[in-house]
Amino acid sequence: METNLINELASYVHYAEKERQEITKITADLYPELSIDEAYLVQAELIRKKIKEGGQIIGPKMGITSEAKMKQMNVDDPIYGYVFDDMVVEEGDSISLSDYIHPKVEPEIGFILSRDLEGPNTTALDVLRATEYVFPAIEIIDSRYENFNFTLPDVIADNTSAAGAVFGTYFRKPEELELDVVGVTLSINGEIQSLGAGAAVLGNPANSVSRLAHMLSKKGEKVQAGQPILTGGVTAAVRLSPGDLVQVTYGGLGEVSFFVQE
Ligand code: OOG
Numbered sequence: 001m002e003t004n005l006i007n008e009l010a011s012y013v014h015y016a017e018k019e020r021q022e023i024t025k026i027t028a029d030l031y032p033e034l035s036i037d038e039a040y041l042v043q044a045e046l047i048r049k050k051i052k053e054g055g056q057i058i059g060p061k062m063g064i065t066s067e068a069k070m071k072q073m074n075v076d077d078p079i080y081g082y083v084f085d086d087m088v089v090e091e092g093d094s095i096s097l098s099d100y101i102h103p104k105v106e107p108e109i110g111f112i113l114s115r116d117l118e119g120p121n122t123t124a125l126d127v128l129r130a131t132e133y134v135f136p137a138i139e140i141i142d143s144r145y146e147n148f149n150f151t152l153p154d155v156i157a158d159n160t161s162a163a164g165a166v167f168g169t170y171f172r173k174p175e176e177l178e179l180d181v182v183g184v185t186l187s188i189n190g191e192i193q194s195l196g197a198g199a200a201v202l203g204n205p206a207n208s209v210s211r212l213a214h215m216l217s218k219k220g221e222k223v224q225a226g227q228p229i230l231t232g233g234v235t236a237a238v239r240l241s242p243g244d245l246v247q248v249t250y251g252g253l254g255e256v257s258f259f260v261q262e
């Protein structure tokens with residue numbers, strides 16, 4: 001794939017994100033043959049552009065980590081992208097819908113490592129041993145593509161729809177919980193919209209972090225200590241509307257909430 005094309009596709013998605021302007025997916029007609037490896041090249045170029053404009057990476061995020069989502073997209077592997085500093089929303093704060101295109105929220109379980117993890121043989125046990133804390137989080141996803149309609153390469157190129165993250169402030173050592181049975185409810189204005197358990201994330205969210213280590217190791221990169229890691233949606237994502245109070249509760253892992261303004 002030529003550098004020019006990588007650059008052009010990264011600019012296409014970057015523009016959509018900056019202007020909050022939805023775009024037709026890349027594989028519709030711009031470049032139908034976009035492969036997964038090429039899509040990560042486009043993502044890397046997009047990340048470079050964001051950093052060049054002053055953006056800072058806060059941490060990695062995993063996506064498509066549930067059996068249901070993987071089946072729906074007909075893939076066996078999850079995907080990853082990056083949360084940036086300007087995407088972080090303080091717990092209890094408000095977001096403005098006009099800052100997004102068509103945002104959705106999903107509850108996630110976060111990890112912070114005390115040491116770097118690397119290599120294709122990293123296990124969930126390695127992850128748990130290297131984990132400083134787990135914490136509750138809400139991810140705001142906002143695909144830049146029309147109607148959230150995309151193929152796997154499209155969404156990889158679009159930094160896996162990353163648009164916002166609310167990191168909870170309730171920290172637990174992983175041995176204090178059974179992460180697979182942590183029950184999660186997502187409520188909007190007091191009504192439960194979706195629910196699930198930690199096991200929805202690749203059997204256990206720790207598996208999501210080891211899969212991230214495997215994927216990054218192919219590029220000679222590691223999962224870094226100290227960065228918050230989002231392990232993937234525990235329940236289906238829910239569309240936001242003005243006036244929403246979004247509250248997520250996590251069994252034994254606190255709760256996180258924020259407001260949505262017009
Ligand atoms: C892709 C991002 C998926 C997750 O947790 O599964 C994701 C999307 O559904 O727009 O972040």
Ligand code: MG
Pocket residue numbers: 061062063106108139141230232233
């Ligand atoms: Mg997510």
